Amino acid sequence: MVESAPLINIIVQQADFDHAQEYQRLKDHGSQYGAIVTFTGLVRDMNLGESVSGLFLEHYPGMTEKVLNDLAKQAAQKWSLGAMTIIHRVGQLAINQQIVFVGVSSKHRSEAFEACQFLMDFLKTNAPFWKKELRQGSEHWIQKKQSDELAAQKWDT
């Protein structure tokens, strides 16, 4: 049986996304895939002990989509997957709003979990997005976290 390439869906947009619709798209892709894992990142009301009122997300148009596509293709080579969706929002976001969605379907759960985590770990360290935190009357660019670099490095083999 020939394994076909997974369905890849990459979106960078200001608008919110519909989690239910994205799940449905993964679920409908093919009934040979028994496992769906989704990750969603939300704007938290606190970060590093500071109260946050929102986020501003800047990106590098063009490069972002390219990097995310490359990541999805790398995942498709490492694991046998049915479909992958990566959505990242840009612009102004309020507390508890959705920032990012990564969803993966595969035949078996370990592949879906690993691919989803791999995509998030590399998105965090490689995709050209920059977050600015909005606090009471001030703005702070978020600095990179060493834990994110370590998370990405653990996939090197």
Next chain:
Amino acid sequence: MVESAPLINIIVQQADFDHAQEYQRLKDHGSQYGAIVTFTGLVRDMNLGESVSGLFLEHYPGMTEKVLNDLAKQAAQKWSLGAMTIIHRVGQLAINQQIVFVGVSSKHRSEAFEACQFLMDFLKTNAPFWKKELRQGSEHWIQKKQSDELAAQKWDT
């Protein structure tokens, strides 16, 4: 700051569940949780090379809920989590129908990923469910898989 115990939601039912509603419940639980990971298991149309027309899921009422609750409490001790939902269906299920949902929220993604995978790995090896595969005119009880036992063992520390 006192960490409160995570919200735990365990359901065993014949009826289907609404993935969107379960995601929303996790998302609405608290805006300090920036990461939501969900796993969904679906009935596949093929298993071990055999064409499948559906599944029958039997369980041990009472013990099932107890085991799932114990698992959720173990996860709550291992990781700092916001909410956990475990839903498992029983009875007759058709191809591509939802079987199981595990959803976890936490402040950081690595905890949400790990807790979700931990819950699935132990559900597979410890929760008293039994699957019977329906093929063309015959029925076959699914046998345990060594890969599932190994997946659960890897969490022993």
Next chain:
Amino acid sequence: MKILFFGQLREQLGVAELLVNDGPDTVGGLREILASRGDLWQQYLSSKDVLVAVNQTLCDFDTAIHEDDEIAFFPPVTGG
């Protein structure tokens, strides 16, 4: 004591539930008594894969049991 069977074992034995009065002191003793009910019982209950739960908690065959206990025998679980 109340004895339950699940999954393939329930189908193989053709029984979902049994009541046993004046049962033995351990799960292992109970298995021996049940196995003496016939060849099928002997065969299926002696499989090394058979699991047992006492009062809805997985345990081993040395576990002590009492008159009011609920004891369940079943094959390896395969949910998820």
Next chain:
Amino acid sequence: MKILFFGQLREQLGVAELLVNDGPDTVGGLREILASRGDLWQQYLSSKDVLVAVNQTLCDFDTAIHEDDEIAFFPPVTGG
């Protein structure tokens, strides 16, 4: 060549986009020329954390560049 700046670096330099004619042969050479524009440029572009992409692909400062290239400088990424 087209030079882009993003994130905190864009705000620090107060510039999002520059056009440079007859630019140097390497990313490193370009950084030197830009750094000579003033103290702020010197300070922020010489940070060891500054990343560079040529034609939307991350690369290092030895990378060769050409007249039609798009070169972007930016701080470590923090999306997700």
